[in-house]
Amino acid sequence: MTDASELQVHLLDERDWIGATEVCHLCRIELTAVVELADLGIVSPRGYAPEQWQLPATELPRLRTVGRLMRDLGVNVSGAALAVELLEEQHHLERRLRRLERLVHENGSY
């Protein structure tokens, strides 16, 4: 094991846009699936021809989830898109629930 060296990092945020080819590589997903996901409103690319699209870096996590669900569970694009939306909604509701439970726990009632 070598000594720890300090690395330069780049935080991908709303200002970062990534080319469709790179997105497909990163998310292990076909371009046709990205096009379908755009039609479904799951991603919001900019540009004209899909090969030249750019997508916001903030959408990479959900695209990677779509890719995983398609590969691992054998669902199609529409199914994976629906699952991702439901998972995100579930995640959001769980966070709210945790917060409300904490309030109830701290105060007896709210």
Place this chain on the structure above:
Amino acid sequence: MEYRDYYKILGVERTATADEIKKSYRRLARKYHPDVSKEKDAESRFKEVQEAYEVLKDPEKRAAYDQLGSNWKQGEQFRPPPDWASGFEFRGGPRAGGRPGAGARYGGAAEDVFEDEGFSDFFSSLFGGAGAGGPFASAGGRRSRTGRDHHAGIDIDLQEAFAGTTRTLELKRPKLKSDGTLDLEPHTVKVTIPAGVAEKQLIRLAGQGEPAPNGGRAGDLYLEVHIRPDRLFHLEGRDVTLTLPVAPWEAALGGPVKVPTLAGAVEMNIPAGAQSGQKLRLRGRGLPGQPAGDQYVQLKVVLPQANSSEARALYEEMRRKLAFDPRADLVR
């Protein structure tokens, strides 16, 4: 190393058909997939299931695996017999198909659990792959002359997301062994996570993925940030919400109160006549960014207990002097 009973892991008989194996894999993948599962050990179970399916779905690997015999028990100490797989084609190079999608890490605290981490030593000893980039790594999606990107999750506290933090990560990079297979060599790196990182945001570490074949560009390492729930603040995007207990007279009369923020306590003015549940905004006091998030302060009026004669007298006086009926709109 321990023997892995791939049939037992997938819950099928040794005589199972390809279709039965596939069905069982689908069922277990759905049950343990880290993106959807609530099981405690979902990730490790999912990797086991993937590994088992990787072998049993491939007729050659399955045949080679079956050669080991059926007397082995799951967990039993194992060493492959010499030349055990001679006559099979899978040694010596990548095969189409490769590993099924590698398991993602969601939840857990370790920073060094990588999505593209390889299968078990048992698998490697039999089929030659040793994790990401091994002979069985997926050829799909690999760009020519560029190493594969690696992905990992990283858990941080809200305060660390606000102020930035550093982490020492243990990474593994493939190294060619003398027998032509790849081994994973650990090395540690220190990563500075900038202030203002948000939930699910990606951090790119250029060149820290898989080395490229033939001297091309190495892949990148992507870290997906997960912010642990905080005791005081509820995070929503870049905004945070804090519930602030206030006394009835602070709400009624207004005035300055001290409020915790991510950057430390600040003084905030409560407007006169504020109600429990009312939200006040401290602009720009959420997570840093372009633009920075806000902090919302939700007031919660807390009543003092009438547990002394003086306190009871004060409540009695309010009852006599204040024409106040909180149920006026409900009961007429």
